[in-house]
Amino acid sequence: MLSRIVTLIIKELQMLLVDRSSRMILIMPVVLQLCLFPFAATLEVTNNTLAVFNEDDGSQSLELIKRFSKAQAFSELLPLYSELDIRQVLDNQQALIVIRFPADFSRNIAGGHSATIQALLDGRRSNSGQIALGYVQQMLLNYNNERLIEQKRSPPSLLITRNWFNPNLNYVRHIVPSLVAIITTISTLIVTALSVAREREQGTFDQLLVSPLTPGMIMIGKAIPAMLVAMTQATIILLAGIFIYQIPFVGSFMLLYLCMVFYVLALVGFGLLIASICATQQQAFLGVFSFVMPTILLSGFVSPVENMPLWLQYLDWINPLRHFIVIVKGIFLKDIDIPIILHNLWPLWVIAICTLSAANWKFRQHLG
C-alpha cells in the first residue's frame, strides 16, 4: 500500500521535473512575480503630476506651491492658466490632482480671514486621487500649524499616526507575504488539475484505474506532490522576502508550514474537483483559470473583504485564500496568537474535507 503510493509520488515528481516545459511552469511564475509584484502592485502614490491654477498673485499661494513641489508624491508641477486648462489636463490624465487658488487667497490670509482652495481630482483614478489628496491635506495642515505657531497661538490638537507591523507603510510588506499564498494557490491547482487531465488525455488514467490502486490512493498520489511543490515555492518566496526584501519574519515557521498543509489540502480538493469534471487539459486549464481569478480578487489581497456586500462576504467563506492570507500575513508580520490562527484555520479544514470528499465521490461516479 505504502510502496504503491510512494511509486505514484515518485512518478508524479518525475513528470513535473523531467519535462523542461513543466519545470518552467513551476519556476517562472515564482521568479517573475517575485521580481515584478513588489514594485508594480503598489498603492503608494509617487511620481505624479500636480497641476496648479493660481489666480492669486500673493506670497501665501507661492509658499504652498513651493511645499507641494517638494513632496515626493509629485514629481512634476504643471502650471495652468485658465479654467479650460483644468478640464483639459484632467481629461487627458496629464495630472492626477489640480489645485486652484482663488484670486483672494493671499489677501484673505493676510487679513486674518479663512481662505479656501479648491482641489479637483480625477475620479477614474479614485484610489490614487484619494491618497494624493491626503498628502495635500497633510501639507496644508502642517502649513496651518506652522502659521499658528508663528503667531504664538497654540495649534488645535494634533493627530499623530503610527503604523504597527509596518511602520513605514512599506508596500512590499503587504505584497510578499500575500505572494506566498497566491503563488502556492496557482501552482497547486495547476499541478493537480492539469496532471489528472493530462493522464486522461494520454489514457494513463485508465491504466491507473484498472490497477489495484484505489481512487483514494490515486488522490493521495496527486495531493502529496502538489503539496511538495507548493511548499518549495512558498519557501523560496519566504526566503526572498526575508533576505532580499528584508521583511522581518516575526512568527513561527513551524506554525506557518502546518497551516500551509491544510491550505494546500483545501486547494488540492478544488484542483481534483476541477479535474474530475474536465476531460481535457484545455478544459482543466480554463477551469483553473476561472477559479483562480475570483479567488484572488475576493481574497482580501486586492481590496478588503469587509468592503464587499454582506452576501458576498458570506459566499467568500468558501474561498480558501481569504482565510490563508490572514494566516500568512498574521504569522509573518504579527506573530498572531494560536486562537486567531485557529479561527482562520478551521474553515480550511472544512473546505478541505468537503472538496476532497466531493472529488473522491465525483471520481467514483465518473467511472460510473
Add this chain to the structure above:
Amino acid sequence: MSDALVILDAVQKIFPKAEKPALTNLSATLLPGRITGLVGPDGAGKTTLIRLMAGLLTPTSGTIRITGLDPIEDATPLRQIIGYMPQKFGLYEDLTVQENLELHADLRNVIGAERKVTFKRLLNFTDLTQFTTRLAGKLSGGMKQKLGLACALLGKPQLLLLDEPGVGVDPISRRELWKMVHDLIADGMTVVWSTAYLDEAELCQDVLLMNEGQLLFYGKPEDMTNRIRDRSFQIRNPSGSRRQVLERALRHPNVMDGVIQGHHVRLVLRKNTPLPDLLELEAGENAELVPVMPRFEDAFIEALGGGPGGDSVLAQRLQAIVGDDKTIIEAHHLTKLFGAFAATDQVNFAVKRGEIFGLLGPNGAGKSTTFRMMCGLLAPSSGTAQVLGIDLKKSASLARQQLGYMAQKFSLYGNLTVQQNLNFFSGVYGLKGHRQKAIVNDMIEVFKLQPFLTITPDTLPLGFKQRLALACAVMHEPPILFLDEPTSGVDPVTRREFWTHINGMVEKGVTVMVTTHFMDEAEYCDRIALVFRGKIIAAGTPDQLKSQVATPENPDPSMEDAFIALVQEQTDE
C-alpha cells in the same frame, strides 16, 4: 513517361528534430486512371507523402511534379485538380451534410447551376441523399467517409488523395467505398489510397509499399505476391493445441512465417525449401498440408526479413497457471445507454480459463464500451460484468491485481523514460525491492529495450512502444489479460511477435480478452463475438462463423465475408 500524372523524383522529407527521415529517397510515377495504394504500417511515411503531394509540406530534397506543376509554387492551379481527404475527414461535425457540402463548394468556387448538378450527382453517388439534414458528427464512420469523399470530389479533381479512408470503417462501407473509387477511375481519375490494411493492397492496381520512410516495393501487387507463389500452405485439422503446432512449425528452418487461422495453421515457407514433415511438427494423424493462395502480407513479411519466430521468451518465464476451465470473465445482459443511444445492448458472453476471446467489429460498434465495462472503467446501465465472479468496478483492488490491461494507444507516460515507466508500472502492482528489479530487468531483456532505457516512449518506434506497453501490462504476471486494439497500426512482423507472446501466455493458462477491428486477426481467437451496432450478432469459433456463411460459390469465406454476410442477415430480419 510523358503521360504520368504525378512524378516523384528522389523525394525526401526530414522533419526538424527528427532522428530519422520521414521519407527517404522515394521515386515513383503515378499513371492517370489508376488506383495507387500507399501501403504500410503507422510511421511508414504515408501521410507525409500525401501531404507533400497536396502541397501542404515542402520536401527537404527531391522534386514532385503533378501534371508538370510543383505542388508548392503552382499551388493555385493545382488546387483545382487535386481532391484531398485527410485522415480525420476534414468535416465540420456541427454542420449538416448539406452545409458541409456547401462550405466545401464555396471554398472550391463551385457555384450556380453547376453546384446543383454536382451536389445531386455526389449525393447520389455516395447514397447520402436522405441524410442531407443530419449533422456530420452524427453520421456513422462509413457515412462520414463517404461525405468526406464527396467533399473531396467537389470541383472534379483529376487526382484524388485519400488518407486511410478504410480505417476502422465497417467492412460493408469499406467495400462500398472501394466500389465508388473504382467508378471514379473508370472516369479517368487518378486515386491515391493510403492504408495500413495489407489486404487492401491487393485491391490496388499499383502499390507503393512503405516501411519507416523507406520504399520497399513499387509495382503491381501481384508482382509482390508472386514472389512467394507456391510457398503458402495450411495445416488443416491439426490435433492437439494448434498454438503448439504453430510454435513447433515456426522453429522449423524451412518455415518463414506462420499464423493461426481458426482451427488451422497457415505457414509460409522460405524460398526453395521443401515442405516440412507433419510428423515432425506433431500435428496429428488427421492433419494435412494444403496449398493456399499467397497473400500480400506474406510478401511484406518476407521483405521485412521474415517472421519473428515462434518462441515467446516472455511466456517461458511464466509459471503455468493450474486450474480447471471454469468461467473467468462473464457478461450478463450487459447494456450501456448514452442518452437514448445503446452503445452496448444486452450483451452476453462467458470466457473460460485459458481462452482467447475476441470482440470483433468496426469502430463505433460498441466494442470499446463493452470492453471498458468488463474491466471496470465504465458502469453498465443494466446487466452485470464480472471477472472472477467479481464486479471490478465495485471491488476490490485484490481482484484488479489479477488483471493486465493494455490499451489501444499504448497508454504509457510519454514524458517519462522507458526505465521510469517500467519502474512505475511494476511499483503500482506492488512489486518492490529485489523482485521488482529482477522482473524489470527480465522485461528489458525479453523485449530488447536496453538501448532505449533513457529515452521517452513518445520517441520510441511504434513497435517498441507496443512491446513496452505489453511489458508494463504483464510484469505482475496476471492470469487475465485485457487487450484493447493491441496491434493497431504496427507492422505485420511486430504483430506476429505480439501474438507469439499472447499465444505463449495462453498456453500457460492465461485468459485473454481482446478487441480488434482487424478481421484476420480474429483468427487467433478461440472464440469471437461479432459486434455490430451495440449488439453481438454472432458468436462462436472463427471456423464456425465462417462455415455459417459458406456457400457453393464461396466455400472458403474469409472472416470479412462472414462479417458482411452476418450483418446483412441481421439487417434483413
